[in-house]
Amino acid sequence: MTSYIQTKLEAFKKERENRGRLLISCPDQPGIVAAVSNFLFHYKANIIESSQYSTNPEGGTFFIRIEFECPSLNTLQDELKEEFQPLADQFSMAWTLTCVSELKKLALFVSKEPHCLREILWEWQSGDLMAEIALVVSNHEEARDIVEDLGIPFYYIPASKENRADVEHQQIQLLKEFEVDVIILARYMQILTSTFVSEFPHQIINIHHSFLPAFVGARPYHRAYQRGVKLIGATSHYVTDDLDEGPIIEQDIMRVDHRDHVEDLKKIGRNIERSVLARAVKWHLEDRIIVHDNKTIVF
Amino acid sequence: MTSYIQTKLEAFKKERENRGRLLISCPDQPGIVAAVSNFLFHYKANIIESSQYSTNPEGGTFFIRIEFECPSLNTLQDELKEEFQPLADQFSMAWTLTCVSELKKLALFVSKEPHCLREILWEWQSGDLMAEIALVVSNHEEARDIVEDLGIPFYYIPASKENRADVEHQQIQLLKEFEVDVIILARYMQILTSTFVSEFPHQIINIHHSFLPAFVGARPYHRAYQRGVKLIGATSHYVTDDLDEGPIIEQDIMRVDHRDHVEDLKKIGRNIERSVLARAVKWHLEDRIIVHDNKTIVF
Amino acid sequence: MTSYIQTKLEAFKKERENRGRLLISCPDQPGIVAAVSNFLFHYKANIIESSQYSTNPEGGTFFIRIEFECPSLNTLQDELKEEFQPLADQFSMAWTLTCVSELKKLALFVSKEPHCLREILWEWQSGDLMAEIALVVSNHEEARDIVEDLGIPFYYIPASKENRADVEHQQIQLLKEFEVDVIILARYMQILTSTFVSEFPHQIINIHHSFLPAFVGARPYHRAYQRGVKLIGATSHYVTDDLDEGPIIEQDIMRVDHRDHVEDLKKIGRNIERSVLARAVKWHLEDRIIVHDNKTIVF
Amino acid sequence: MTSYIQTKLEAFKKERENRGRLLISCPDQPGIVAAVSNFLFHYKANIIESSQYSTNPEGGTFFIRIEFECPSLNTLQDELKEEFQPLADQFSMAWTLTCVSELKKLALFVSKEPHCLREILWEWQSGDLMAEIALVVSNHEEARDIVEDLGIPFYYIPASKENRADVEHQQIQLLKEFEVDVIILARYMQILTSTFVSEFPHQIINIHHSFLPAFVGARPYHRAYQRGVKLIGATSHYVTDDLDEGPIIEQDIMRVDHRDHVEDLKKIGRNIERSVLARAVKWHLEDRIIVHDNKTIVF
Known part of the structure; x- marks a missing residue:
């Protein structure tokens, strides 16, 4: 049984090796989605799923979850995190970027x-x-x-x-x-x-x-x-x-x-x-x- | 509109003129259902729907709701209530008998x-x-x-x-x-x-x-x-x-x-x-x- | 009653006079969200709600619904539609842009x-x-x-x-x-x-x-x-x-x-x-x- | 594990050794409930749960399920079945009587x-x-x-x-x-x-x-x-x-x-x-x- 589960998990990790997730909270303002999607596009990432919510479009808190497919995510992930920080600072974001293949x-x-x-x-x-x-x-x-x-x-x-x-x-x-x-x-x-x-x-x-x-x-x-x-x-x-x-x-x-x-x-x-x-x-x-x-x- | 509703209500009352409902609560013991159904059968009543529940078959409280069709219920209902009382006393029942055609x-x-x-x-x-x-x-x-x-x-x-x-x-x-x-x-x-x-x-x-x-x-x-x-x-x-x-x-x-x-x-x-x-x-x-x-x- | 409803509808139209909705279907590829959100940001539009779905990230059809708040939408809407067309052509989009205040x-x-x-x-x-x-x-x-x-x-x-x-x-x-x-x-x-x-x-x-x-x-x-x-x-x-x-x-x-x-x-x-x-x-x-x-x- | 389940099942059988269930279908007519409940009362059975339904009180089919507690059910069950048959014949009943302790x-x-x-x-x-x-x-x-x-x-x-x-x-x-x-x-x-x-x-x-x-x-x-x-x-x-x-x-x-x-x-x-x-x-x-x-x- 155990090896059967391990095989399944390994297959999943392989299949999702380029899959990432970005979670962001920040004060709402125009331009957030544009900035983040430009950033991802720069790394040739395709957005697979995206959901967002704002407590109040005028001066509330904005939340977004983006699941994306990015070529060579494994080798790129440190660079991605480093390069994202300035953008995060600009919008005062709290954020996490996770690689789906790194199982919790x-x-x-x-x-x-x-x-x-x-x-x-x-x-x-x-x-x-x-x-x-x-x-x-x-x-x-x-x-x-x-x-x-x-x-x-x-x-x-x-x-x-x-x-x-x-x-x-x-x-x-x-x-x-x-x-x-x-x-x-x-x-x-x-x-x-x-x-x-x-x-x-x-x-x-x-x-x-x-x-x-x-x-x-x-x-x-x-x-x-x-x-x-x-x-x-x-x-x-x-x-x-x-x-x-x-x-x-x-x-x-x-x-x-x-x-x-x-x-x-x-x-x-x-x-x-x-x-x-x-x-x-x-x-x-x-x-x-x-x-x-x-x-x-x-x- | 009003007369339309009145017509519906009258039709319902006519259709259910022999329909009665008996609600009983009493200490649980064998023989209650037999006694009540014998009583109803004596008046040629047909039980249409019956539901019962006991908090605890050994010494709990017994509840029953019986909906029945009894020929000439309208004219008989006072007699029914009078005749039921001794049986109710015997089992220490709290009870009500309602005629469905008497709308609330x-x-x-x-x-x-x-x-x-x-x-x-x-x-x-x-x-x-x-x-x-x-x-x-x-x-x-x-x-x-x-x-x-x-x-x-x-x-x-x-x-x-x-x-x-x-x-x-x-x-x-x-x-x-x-x-x-x-x-x-x-x-x-x-x-x-x-x-x-x-x-x-x-x-x-x-x-x-x-x-x-x-x-x-x-x-x-x-x-x-x-x-x-x-x-x-x-x-x-x-x-x-x-x-x-x-x-x-x-x-x-x-x-x-x-x-x-x-x-x-x-x-x-x-x-x-x-x-x-x-x-x-x-x-x-x-x-x-x-x-x-x-x-x-x-x- | 009628005037009461009219008042409500008018208040809604007033409140939402800058609210627009963009619905897009097109072949999936990286860069769609970036392009659309840049376009909206250019018009100072704030994205209020956004949902997307792709039948298959590799070569499927991509769908997105964006609800946004754009200053002066009423006067700008023809320009917006005209300017959006080249972008739509680039991604082979089927699209509609509706103004929320124009009630169906x-x-x-x-x-x-x-x-x-x-x-x-x-x-x-x-x-x-x-x-x-x-x-x-x-x-x-x-x-x-x-x-x-x-x-x-x-x-x-x-x-x-x-x-x-x-x-x-x-x-x-x-x-x-x-x-x-x-x-x-x-x-x-x-x-x-x-x-x-x-x-x-x-x-x-x-x-x-x-x-x-x-x-x-x-x-x-x-x-x-x-x-x-x-x-x-x-x-x-x-x-x-x-x-x-x-x-x-x-x-x-x-x-x-x-x-x-x-x-x-x-x-x-x-x-x-x-x-x-x-x-x-x-x-x-x-x-x-x-x-x-x-x-x-x-x- | 197995013996644990067996213990549970045995306890259940012991606890329900006097519990029986009677399922009946027959043409609807007044007096069925009275006859059946009299029969059970004769054996000192206490009705624990009873549900009934009739497809049509006038000439339809009547169904009832009675769960009862009957002292010495185990030894009495053959007698019960034998004695019930004449009553069943009288009302043209299809019926089954099961002992809960006889697990399926x-x-x-x-x-x-x-x-x-x-x-x-x-x-x-x-x-x-x-x-x-x-x-x-x-x-x-x-x-x-x-x-x-x-x-x-x-x-x-x-x-x-x-x-x-x-x-x-x-x-x-x-x-x-x-x-x-x-x-x-x-x-x-x-x-x-x-x-x-x-x-x-x-x-x-x-x-x-x-x-x-x-x-x-x-x-x-x-x-x-x-x-x-x-x-x-x-x-x-x-x-x-x-x-x-x-x-x-x-x-x-x-x-x-x-x-x-x-x-x-x-x-x-x-x-x-x-x-x-x-x-x-x-x-x-x-x-x-x-x-x-x-x-x-x-x-």
Whole structure:
């Protein structure tokens, strides 16, 4: 299985070796698109996909995501970045240029319930999630087999309120060592301290089992049942210092009715959670998300 | 137009003159269905539709809604009710028996925005809402024309925090006078006092412009925009003393994204609000809703 | 009512007097975006919204829609068009440039069932549909009142298989006279000949009461009932010579179940039809749709 | 893993040892519910859930599904069936009485694509699908590992047009030997002959990768792409002699747009297929489905 996935990933990297993505935020003004597209054209780049948004055409913030095909991108990328800087300065841009063939490195954090982990691994095995899965971290042993079967390192780190600082220290070490780009909390039921969160700004994606801002915090399905809602949902968001208050990436819901008890809500909810998280992760990996003002722009 | 609707309503009443509905709540135990269906069979009633639910088969509460066709229901209904009482006593039932041909009387309360009022009137004109619309009450004059064009009395009663007691007194008088069965708050933006609410328990249906319990209270679309949610919704619920905390009847949502400003959310939301309220009203008119423990069972 | 709508439309035209839209299709190659954005920048235009798509970056067709704000667009627009032509020739572009303040002229064709007509008129009254409604044509008298109440000319032209040629001749005359840009078949149950259709290529929008390609042709709800489907739908599409085979603009569905008879499917379907048609019309009015290969690109 | 699932299944069987289900179809007439509920009450059975439907209260067909809790059901069930027969005869009933603790035996047929198989196995592992999975049959070797890892027998039977009769003979032998109750075609891409189908009436559940009746037959995603639809779907149905024409159990759809190529439609479609099939299988296992006139009643 493992070598099969590796073959798929290598084929993808080969096929996309000239594919780049440019993400830009800057004050809105006329001429931005002209300047950027001239720059790309100068390098014979063909724009494959482009999306833009402005909070307010008169004096707001402008955002653009451009996916392009540029001959010899691999060898040119340092030059491109260097040459782009003056233009970026001129328009006061915050920007990133990524090469699609340099796959992002993922860490998956999981607790006892495996459904979100499984969905991500499944997407990955099917070739629908182009990333390296660097490691899986869990405070339980349950998931070890399905992870190691895929040739992915599994780290069992028991975690509780008492040893939080030690545990996080150990986790951060691991994440640095594996040069992880993004951390997926696939129903990892531990709260992260601000120390941990500040190490990985807008790089930690959580799945919360309610349609936020309803049912912030613990036991959302119990509270949904108590309140008698007719819809339950799930929310994927970037983790910030405020619990369940980070920028929302994706949400979805399903219908429930009076016959559904808490256990039924959990079952139904698992299906929403896994698909919502999978979509959020995919968009992050494709550099489709810009965070602005505690909200996301998803291109 | 008016006579056209009257003709439709009369035809419906004629067609359903033998149609009855029995709603029962009682402690669960074996034999309830047998006892009730024997009773109905004794009167040669044919069960057309039957739905039941038990919170817990061992010692919970049992609910059933039976729609039946009973020859000569009109003349028999008093006898039926009298004869049913001993059986009801035996099982400690709370129950109602309604004749479908006795249409419920509706009052619509509306403020400036007409979309929910319009949807209800539209459904009514199309013959999809079988009720008498007794009157429309508004604290603005805007809706007068579309209401009076349909031959429905329109009462303009300016309302504000200052004159609330007087206004409600006047409204309650009107509602009593018109023998109103159910009050629809079709975006009536005034808060009702507990005096008013206690006069009409589980008879006042509101539409709130968020998927509750998210964004309880004022300006939900503004707060949805601030929070950056990816779904907006609406909730129809019975009004209780706790603002936006009454039993939820129906909810729905639509997708939004970063391009949608507050005004867009309002536009999109109007479509959700009107369809959610229309469904809730229809279910109430068809005696499909039982309130239990601040939740609804919708059969 | 009428003057209220006129005021809204005038305010919109004033507010958007410098707003333009450029729609382009051409063979894909590097440099298109650079050339077009340079052109716009030369006229100090600020790009407000831009969407693009390519069927295949290597040798496919490229499509772009740009909405921009250009100072003095009204006086400049002829010059802009003239100056753009050489650039268009260079890239072999098919293109249109429209001024948002020049509202499109709509004709609504309706038969007996008014729900789609009503939805369009409603959106228009609420200021959610920015267009001039030039006239309504019907082969029945039913809709006259609600149309004339809004100050819109209503033409009753009885139509049948027998007099089709005459009727269409008369209709085409009217549409020319009113300089109509787009024709909405809001459940107009007559088949149009190819003579009529060829006069208005990609300018006639129909609503079909099924999720095409299921149930092409007559009585889709009867056939949906016969087949026992669990979803029913509606499809809005441009009309071509092949009945129900034109480019699809929008589709949606709702759940049904075994309890729903044909009449129930029709009721539920009406709600889908009106919202699907309203979305399609809005997108057309906003120049969001490009037809390519009997499919639509909706930006 | 295997023993974990066995433990769950045993616990379920223990917990539901007195749980029975009665499914009845018969000509509609007053007194059916009374007769049946009296019968059950006589055995001290408590009705847990009951749903009914009549095609037409005057002279139509009546359907009812009753789930009940009956003390000592295991020892009583033969007596119950014997005693029920006279009542069934009186009302001309077609009926079945099943004991919930006697789990149904499932066969899964799969070809190369594993997503539907995986979903079913996953639900089963999670304790959300109460059945015995007797065996998996495939014309490819791909799925062997994930099946045998769960302790389920895997039969590789290469199949093609040429050897269809032999293959089916072999398959039927296996299914008889394992006493299989229901066959799930989890994307088994071979056509079954009427010989095979007639052996298992209303016991074969297929998943078709389109919202039927659109795109009957081969390559539905290619044809959906060609037609330019804005929704794609999947349909689960019982298999009959007419390809893709059997009674529909469940359908669902997802939105797509012009950017989605055939490969994207397949990816999106896989998620619809697996959830639609999983729901259909669950309903079948819970005896919720009655087939009538090539349609399903799903209680």
